Amino acid sequence: MLVEKLTEIIRADVWMMERLEALLEFRIEDAWIGAGFIRNRVWDVLHGFYPDKQLNDIDVIYFDSIELTPERDLEMEALLRTKYPKDNWSVKNQARMHLKHAHEPYKNCEEGLSHWVETPTCVAVKLWPNPANIHILAPHGLEDLMNLKVRPNPTYGPEKAELYNQRVIEKKWATKWPKLDILFM
Secondary structure, eight states: OHHHHHHHHHHTOHHHHHHHHHHHTTOOTTEEEETHHHHHHHHHHHHTOOOOOOOSOEEEEEOOSSOOOHHHHHHHHHHHHHHOTTSOEEEEEHHHHHHHHTOOOOSSHHHHHTTSSBGGGSOEEEOOSOTTSOEEEOTTOSHHHHTTEEOBOTTOOGGGHHHHHHHHHHHTHHHHOTTOEEOOO
16 A cells, blocks of 8 residues: 555656656666655655655665776766756765765665665665566655654664754754654654
8 A cells, every 4th residue: 555655656746757767777777766855755745735846865876886986976966967957966876885884785775775864764766677667665664654754763773863863853854744753762
């Protein structure tokens, strides 16, 4: 049921579908768009708001254990910007993101995504390999996202409380989406 509802929200949004189609050009099996691209749209729809297309950025994640240079990310951002110049693309190879967070190397995008700060942000989608289908990656499930719950990543302990709490406050989600049930650590 939640998968169908999320798929329906995405399919109904031409702007989202166009960005997902742009990602197809890279022909990377493990490449996704996530974070606010999904989270904000779902929360807008569930609040009955007209979708706000102004995102801080569009987070693209992919996994390539061979080409690990940050320059590859920048090249991909530049290509996406030629297609949609008003969008702020942020592309990150998850094969090297473990270094930023002092984790063991990730095996794929799902593992990288599973470490993002709050559960409704740990959701990504793609069209590849079959553009007729929307594929969903949600290592902590869709329940929190679709039920307007904001909680910290379940792998986070008390040492991450300040990071999580500060992020929730700085993003002003409670003001923008008043129906959210935000759990603080």
